[in-house]
């Protein structure tokens with residue numbers, strides 16, 4: 001039974017159809033990345049999952065159960081981590097980490113206890129009583145991730161969680177995420193612009209077509225691919241990245257295809273998975 005299943009999802013802003021016939025699954029314990037050109041509708045898709053937007057068509061299922069499209073975010077089985085850390089500057093780190101629980105109605109004391117229990121395993125011990133401005137960008141993203149997972153939701157929706165970080169911190173946090181994911185085994189849908197990151201972190205990478213073309217293709221990443229120090233040395237990694245770049249070019253429409261505008265370049269829908 002899928003942790004997350006989208007069937008024929010569509011979305012539009014007025015006359016502008018952004019998503020059409022988007023269907024895919026995330027299995028329990030699987031990390032699935034979604035890549036796509038800017039404007040292809042990745043953030044819109046997350047907004048449909050969190051309940052910020054209503055789909056114009058299609059169904060969302062969790063564990064085989066149809067989600068009520070009117071259900072508010074707090075009643076959904078998804079925890080969402082936005083790209084920016086959005087920590088409240090006037091709240092100490094421990095209280096920031098528990099805020100998602102508090103919003104869900106958990107008393108502050110219990111929220112502190114539950115969030116506090118994760119500070120050690122998440123490499124944040126000693127930061128509990130600091131303020132966000134006293135932490136580095138990487139540490140703040142850890143807090144933001146902690147705040148997301150402590151809600152105990154079975155599916156994590158991560159919107160470019162490392163997009164704003166420098167390359168070294170990003171590498172460090174990718175390893176960190178994989179390590180703690182090993183211990184917890186969440187089901188994850190990850191949005192990223194970074195193809196290398198998608199390959200490194202995922203079991204499967206989906207390519208979202210522009211112009212409401214649905215899922216244009218996917219690339220599976222073997223579990224045997226090393227994700228730590230060996231990642232960059234394994235020849236399969238650049239091969240997978242190259243396949244994804246090719247899919248992305250084709251899925252971004254003829255004007256962005258290397259064949260140039262007006263050519264009969266391959267369109268996303270015709271790609272063989």
Ligand SMILES: Nc1ncnc2c1ncn2[C@@H]1O[C@H](COP(=O)(O)OP(=O)(O)OP(=O)(O)O)[C@@H](O)[C@H]1O
Pocket residue numbers: 013016018036037038039040041042043044045
């Ligand atoms: N609130 C809105 N009202 C009208 N149009 C919108 C709104 N939000 C997004 N759009 C349009 O929907 C399309 C998809 O936007 P979306 O932000 O989902 O793309 P994206 O793939 O996440 O892009 P990026 O990678 O640049 O973040 C774009 O054409 C955008 O202009």
